[in-house]
Amino acid sequence: MPNAEFQAAVDRVNGLTKDPGNETKLRMYALYKQATQGDVAGKRPGFTNPVGxxxxxxxxxxxxxxxxxxxxxYIAEAGALSD
Structure with missing residues (x-):
């Protein structure tokens, strides 16, 4: 169950006006998924789906x-991002 500080960080990241770059977005995505769903499951997408x-x-x-x-x-990295 996400805590209030985590939810505030998620809201902050979603409200960014400046693109933090793909590497940062991937890291934030991964931290969010790990925090909310745990370890990755399922098959790795194929080469025809590079984003996935x-x-x-x-x-x-x-x-x-x-x-x-x-x-x-996630909270620490969100705090380091500027918009």
């Missing part, structure tokens, strides 16, 4: 990270 594949790979790198740690990392 990049998202899957970023999320898979966090395998074994606890939801609490993923939330803490």
């Amino acid at each position: 594949r990049a998202k899957y790979d970023a999320w898979a790198k966090l395998k074994g990270t606890s939801a609490e740690q993923a939330q803490a990392s």
Whole structure:
């Protein structure tokens, strides 16, 4: 269950007006998914889906990270982003 601080960080990231770049967006996506759903599941998308594949790979790198740690990392990284 996401805490209020995590939800505030999610809202902040979703409200960014300046694009933080693909690498940062992938990292934030992966941390969000790890925090809310746990380890990645399912098959890795094929080469015809490069965006899905990049998202899957970023999320898979966090395998074994606890939801609490993923939330803490997300909050810290969201705080470092500027809009």
